[in-house]
Amino acid sequence: MVQAVVGANWGDEGKGKITDMLAENADIIVRFQGGANAGHTIVNNYGKFALHTLPSGVFYDHTTSIIGNGVALNIPVLFKEIKSITDKNVPMPKILVSDRAQMVMPYHILFDQYEEERLAGKSFGSTKSGIAPFYSDKYAKVGFQVSELFDEAALREKIERVIVQKNILLEHLYHKPLIDADETFNTLMEYKKMVEPYVCDVSAFLWDAIKEGKNILLEGQLGSLKDPDHGIYPMVTSSSTLAAYGAIGAGIPPYEIKKIVTVVKAYSSAVGAGAFVSEIFGDEADELRRRGGDGGEFGATTGRPRRMGWFDCVATKYGCRIQGTTDVAFTVLDVLGYLDEIPVCVGYEIDGEVTTDFPTTTKLEKAKPVLKTLPGWKEDIRGIKEYDKLPENCRKYIEFIEEQIGFPITMVSNGPKREDIIIRNK
Numbered sequence: 001m002v003q004a005v006v007g008a009n010w011g012d013e014g015k016g017k018i019t020d021m022l023a024e025n026a027d028i029i030v031r032f033q034g035g036a037n038a039g040h041t042i043v044n045n046y047g048k049f050a051l052h053t054l055p056s057g058v059f060y061d062h063t064t065s066i067i068g069n070g071v072a073l074n075i076p077v078l079f080k081e082i083k084s085i086t087d088k089n090v091p092m093p094k095i096l097v098s099d100r101a102q103m104v105m106p107y108h109i110l111f112d113q114y115e116e117e118r119l120a121g122k123s124f125g126s127t128k129s130g131i132a133p134f135y136s137d138k139y140a141k142v143g144f145q146v147s148e149l150f151d152e153a154a155l156r157e158k159i160e161r162v163i164v165q166k167n168i169l170l171e172h173l174y175h176k177p178l179i180d181a182d183e184t185f186n187t188l189m190e191y192k193k194m195v196e197p198y199v200c201d202v203s204a205f206l207w208d209a210i211k212e213g214k215n216i217l218l219e220g221q222l223g224s225l226k227d228p229d230h231g232i233y234p235m236v237t238s239s240s241t242l243a244a245y246g247a248i249g250a251g252i253p254p255y256e257i258k259k260i261v262t263v264v265k266a267y268s269s270a271v272g273a274g275a276f277v278s279e280i281f282g283d284e285a286d287e288l289r290r291r292g293g294d295g296g297e298f299g300a301t302t303g304r305p306r307r308m309g310w311f312d313c314v315a316t317k318y319g320c321r322i323q324g325t326t327d328v329a330f331t332v333l334d335v336l337g338y339l340d341e342i343p344v345c346v347g348y349e350i351d352g353e354v355t356t357d358f359p360t361t362t363k364l365e366k367a368k369p370v371l372k373t374l375p376g377w378k379e380d381i382r383g384i385k386e387y388d389k390l391p392e393n394c395r396k397y398i399e400f401i402e403e404q405i406g407f408p409i410t411m412v413s414n415g416p417k418r419e420d421i422i423i424r425n426k
C-alpha cells in the first residue's frame, strides 16, 4: 500500500514527526520533490535531527530510504546528513538514489544568492539552496541527471555547452566570477564517487515493491500553499508539494496512492514572503513563536524566526482539498495550552464580502481575517493517549476545526516525540 504524508499549509506542519511515526510500519520511504531548502525536525531516542534531504525513515533499520527523481539532489548535503546521523550512532541507513534525479550544481546555489541580492527588497526570501535555479534548468532542459555522471565524454561536452549561457549572465547581469568547465567536471566526478553505490532505477524498484505488497510512504516537503500551481504564486516553491506529484516524483502509478495523510498544524506559521491572512504580530506572536514547535518556531534550515498566525480554516480547507486528503494529522496542539482564548480565522473578507473559499493571489493580498474566538483549555495535554481524556475545550477546538475544514482528523499530535500521538478511530 502506498500512502503520502504531505502538508496542508505553508510547510513546517510537523510532517517529519508524522512520517517518522508512520515509518514504523513502512518498508520504504520516498522523498519525491523539493530539496535541501526546507527541513524536517525529528526527535527520537538517538537525539534531535534536522533533515533536509534524507527521508524521515532513516532512523529505522527495517526501512529503505529513497531519493526519487523529483528531488533536487544536493549530493554534498546528502552525504553530510548521512554522516551527521551515523556520527550519533544511528545505523547506516539503506539508501537508494534515482538515476533520473537531477543534481543541484554548485552554480545553482550561487545563482540563487546572486538573484536574491539583485532583487534586494523584492526578493522571494529564498533559503539560497539553489532550488529555483535548479528547477528552472530542469525544465529548460539544461539540468544534469545522476545517470549522466556515467558517460564522462558526453558530460564534459554538455558542461561546456551549458555554461556558455550561464557565463553571459554572470559577466553582464551579476558581475561575478565565471564558471570553469574543468572545475565543474571535477566536482561532478567527486559527486559520482559519493553517489555511485546508491544509484538505481527507482521506479522499477518501486514497481516490484508494490507488487510484493510492501508498505511505501511518500514524504512531501512544504505544504499545499507553496505549490507552484495551486499555492500563493509567486511566493511558492519550485516543485509541486502535492500528493499527486508523488506519483511522478517517485515514478509510480497514481492509482496506487491509497491514503493521503495531510498534516495540519493547530496554529499557523510561515517562512518567506507572501500574503498570510491570519498573521499576528508583536508580543502575541513572540509568545506563540517562543512556545511553538519543539523549542520555538525557527527555520530548520536557516534558523530564522517564522511568521506566526492563528489557525486558518479557509487556507486549510483548501490545502486539504487540493491534496486529496483522506486523513488529517493535527499537530502541535499541546502548544496552545497556555491561552485563555484562541482566535481562529473562519473567513476572509475581500472587498467587503466574506468568503470561505481560498482565492488566487491577487485577491488574497486584499483579504482580512474574520476571527472567531474559542475558549482555551489551560492545561498541559502532553502524555494523554486517548481522545476522550483530552479536556473538553480541547476536543471542542479539534471538532470545530474538523467541521470547518471538512476532512476527518484521525490523528492528534500532542508533543514532538513519536509516541506523542492520539489515534482517533473514526
Ligand code: GDP
Residues within 6 Å of the ligand: 007, 011, 012, 013, 014, 015, 016, 017, 038, 039, 040, 041, 042, 043, 222, 292, 293, 294, 295, 300, 331, 332, 333, 334, 335, 413, 414, 415, 416, 417, 420
Ligand atoms: P515539517 O517540515 O513539516 O516536518 O515541520 P518541522 O520540522 O518544522 O516540525 C515542526 C516542529 O514541531 C519540529 O520541531 C517538531 O519536533 C515539532 N513537533 C511536531 N509535532 C509536534 C507536536 O505535536 N507538539 C510539539 N510541541 N511539537 C511538535
